[in-house]
Amino acid sequence: MAMLELQNVDTFYGPSQVLRQVSLSVEQGEIVTLLGANAAGKTTTMKTIFGLVKPRNGTIVYDGERIDHLPTDQIIKRGLVLVPEARRVFSRMTVRENLDMGAYMQTDRATIAKEIERVYTLFPRLKERDKQLAGTLSGGEQQMLAIGRALVARPRMICMDEPSLGLSPILVQLVFDTIQEIRKSGVTVFLVEQNANMALNIADRGYVLQTGKIILSDKASALITNDVVRAAYLGG
Amino acid sequence: MHILAASSFDTGLFFQQIENGITLGAIYALVALGYTMVYGIIELINFAHGDVFMWSTIVTLSVAQALHIDHVLGGFALVGTLLLLLIVGILTSGGLNVLIERVAYRPLRRAPRLIPLISAIGVSFILENVAQLWKTANVIAYPVFFPTNAITIGSLTITYLDIFIFVLAVALMVGLNVFTNRTKMGRAMRATAQDPEAAALMGVNINQTISLTFLIGGALAGAAGVVYSMYASSVYFLSGFQLGLIAFTAAVLGGIGNIQGAVLGGFLIGIIEALATQYVPNGLAWSQGVAFAILILILIFRPSGLLGQQVPDKV
Ligand SMILES: Nc1ncnc2c1ncn2[C@@H]1O[C@H](COP(=O)(O)OP(=O)(O)O)[C@@H](O)[C@H]1O
Ligand SMILES: [Mg+2]
Numbered sequence: 001m002a003m004l005e006l007q008n009v010d011t012f013y014g015p016s017q018v019l020r021q022v023s024l025s026v027e028q029g030e031i032v033t034l035l036g037a038n039a040a041g042k043t044t045t046m047k048t049i050f051g052l053v054k055p056r057n058g059t060i061v062y063d064g065e066r067i068d069h070l071p072t073d074q075i076i077k078r079g080l081v082l083v084p085e086a087r088r089v090f091s092r093m094t095v096r097e098n099l100d101m102g103a104y105m106q107t108d109r110a111t112i113a114k115e116i117e118r119v120y121t122l123f124p125r126l127k128e129r130d131k132q133l134a135g136t137l138s139g140g141e142q143q144m145l146a147i148g149r150a151l152v153a154r155p156r157m158i159c160m161d162e163p164s165l166g167l168s169p170i171l172v173q174l175v176f177d178t179i180q181e182i183r184k185s186g187v188t189v190f191l192v193e194q195n196a197n198m199a200l201n202i203a204d205r206g207y208v209l210q211t212g213k214i215i216l217s218d219k220a221s222a223l224i225t226n227d228v229v230r231a232a233y234l235g236g
Numbered sequence: 237m238h239i240l241a242a243s244s245f246d247t248g249l250f251f252q253q254i255e256n257g258i259t260l261g262a263i264y265a266l267v268a269l270g271y272t273m274v275y276g277i278i279e280l281i282n283f284a285h286g287d288v289f290m291w292s293t294i295v296t297l298s299v300a301q302a303l304h305i306d307h308v309l310g311g312f313a314l315v316g317t318l319l320l321l322l323i324v325g326i327l328t329s330g331g332l333n334v335l336i337e338r339v340a341y342r343p344l345r346r347a348p349r350l351i352p353l354i355s356a357i358g359v360s361f362i363l364e365n366v367a368q369l370w371k372t373a374n375v376i377a378y379p380v381f382f383p384t385n386a387i388t389i390g391s392l393t394i395t396y397l398d399i400f401i402f403v404l405a406v407a408l409m410v411g412l413n414v415f416t417n418r419t420k421m422g423r424a425m426r427a428t429a430q431d432p433e434a435a436a437l438m439g440v441n442i443n444q445t446i447s448l449t450f451l452i453g454g455a456l457a458g459a460a461g462v463v464y465s466m467y468a469s470s471v472y473f474l475s476g477f478q479l480g481l482i483a484f485t486a487a488v489l490g491g492i493g494n495i496q497g498a499v500l501g502g503f504l505i506g507i508i509e510a511l512a513t514q515y516v517p518n519g520l521a522w523s524q525g526v527a528f529a530i531l532i533l534i535l536i537f538r539p540s541g542l543l544g545q546q547v548p549d550k551v
Contacts, residue, residue: 050437052433052436071436071441072433072436072437072442073436073439073440073441073442076436076437076438076439077439081437082437084433084434084437088431088433088434088437088549089434090426090427090430090431090434090435091430091549092426092430092546093423093426093427093430097423100420100423101423101424101427101435101438101440102438104420104424104438104439104440105438105439149438153438153439
């Protein structure tokens with residue numbers, strides 16, 4: 001049984017339909033990537049999964065339970081978390097407070113402290129800046145914070161919306177290394193990317209979204225050599 | 237001539253007006269906090285907030301009348317009455333504010349910004365009209381039960397009531413500060429104010445957090461309603477309209493959405509109003525005009541207020 005499964009999902013903003021019959025699934029332990037050009041509907045897919053917009057039709061099942069009618073906080077409570085597009089760190093809060101927010105669902109202080117320490121080990125830059133306001137961090141540091149904030153929630157599955165966007169090549173590498181680390185620790189990963197090359201290199205499987213429709217789905221190794229993907233997303 | 241002018245300046249009177257301004261300012265600050273917290277979290281000018289304050293004044297008046305409180309009290313009777321009226325005022329305004337958000341604002345949360353504002357103005361009228369039906373359009377005396385003693389320092393007179401109002405207001409502000417900065421719920425409230433979607437993604441229940449914000453803002457206005465009634469020794473169904481606009485000015489002066497700003501703005505407006513009463517010719521008639529002149533000046537020259545706005549991040 002899939003960890004996350006979307007079936008025939010239609011999502012609208014007002015009158016305009018953005019997702020058309022989107023179906024996809026992510027198995028436990030996998031890294032699955034969703035590729036697509038700008039405005040294809042990748043972020044809308046994420047928002048729909050997390051209840052930030054409601055699908056008009058279709059079902060979303062997480063861990064055997066329908067979540068498409070749940071409010072966002074109830075979805076988070078089930079161990080499914082999102083690293084949102086554009087990071088969305090709390091700019092007027094310190095690094096440490098952002099991580100505390102990530103641990104909002106956790107009640108055990110010792111566990112929270114341990115998780116935050118783990119994030120600080122993963123991203124020592126954050127530890128150096130733990131009393132600094134998140135709004136004053138560089139883009140790369142904010143991305144680390146956004147990922148760290150998701151990790152302290154102790155998710156069973158993590159979704160990421162273009163975590164490499166706007167980062168220098170070194171930081172992009174760090175982000176993708178981190179994603180592999182996350183998977184190794186037993187967390188399932190669903191990754192939205194425009195950086196198709198990097199994403200397909202670490203993913204098990206991938207989907208290609210074009211103007212709101214899934215037009216391709218295959219093993220990542222097959223997508224890398226797929227002509228359509230090569231032409232559209234891998235620069236020929 | 238200059239020496240004469242300087243010597244004719246009555247410093248005693250000046251400091252007395254500062255003292256009056258601080259008392260008034262403490263009340264404005266409590267009400268301003270409600271405007272600023274609500275604006276900070278849903279970007280709505282809660283036009284009904286002044287009337288929520290007013291409802292504390294009329295409900296506590298009824299309670300005081302029902303208990304036949306009509307003379308100065310002391311000891312346990314005084315403490316008990318104060319506690320009772322504060323609790324009633326806080327529950328009235330806090331509860332009312334939560335109810336208003338639930339019925340008049342929440343259904344419109346995704347509507348264009350003007351729509352909930354119109355709803356707020358409508359709620360304001362309803363609260364005023366019902367209050368008028370209940371309490372008539374007359375100014376009604378509020379029982380004087382607090383000791384009217386004062387301490388004097390030179391020519392400066394500070395009443396016990398002024399001291400009580402100041403201490404209560406500061407205690408509530410300190411409490412609010414501890415809550416927002418040191419507790420998990422307070423942190424969730426700040427997170428929601430900055431980016432509600434991101435806060436929801438942390439597992440925060442946004443509706444609950446917004447309700448909590450209205451509860452706290454209303455509660456502070458409720459406490460202000462009790463002490464204001466004691467200070468003015470009267471209640472009036474439109475008192476919230478005037479005081480609300482002044483408190484809103486205070487919130488804008490400090491920087492809307494900014495909690496420290498509302499406190500600073502409240503005290504500043506209180507002091508400016510008290511000084512204007514003294515030094516602007518026919519000042520008493522002008523004191524509210526002065527508040528609005530300030531509002532217009534801030535909007536022109538420093539729209540983000542003295543300490544800066546704190547509104548939700550734009551994404
Ligand atoms: N809040 C919104 N209201 C209306 N249209 C939107 C909204 N968000 C996104 N869209 C539109 O939906 C389409 C898909 O957007 P998005 O999901 O952000 O794409 P992607 O993440 O793949 O770049 C775009 O055409 C975009 O303009
Ligand atoms: Mg996107």
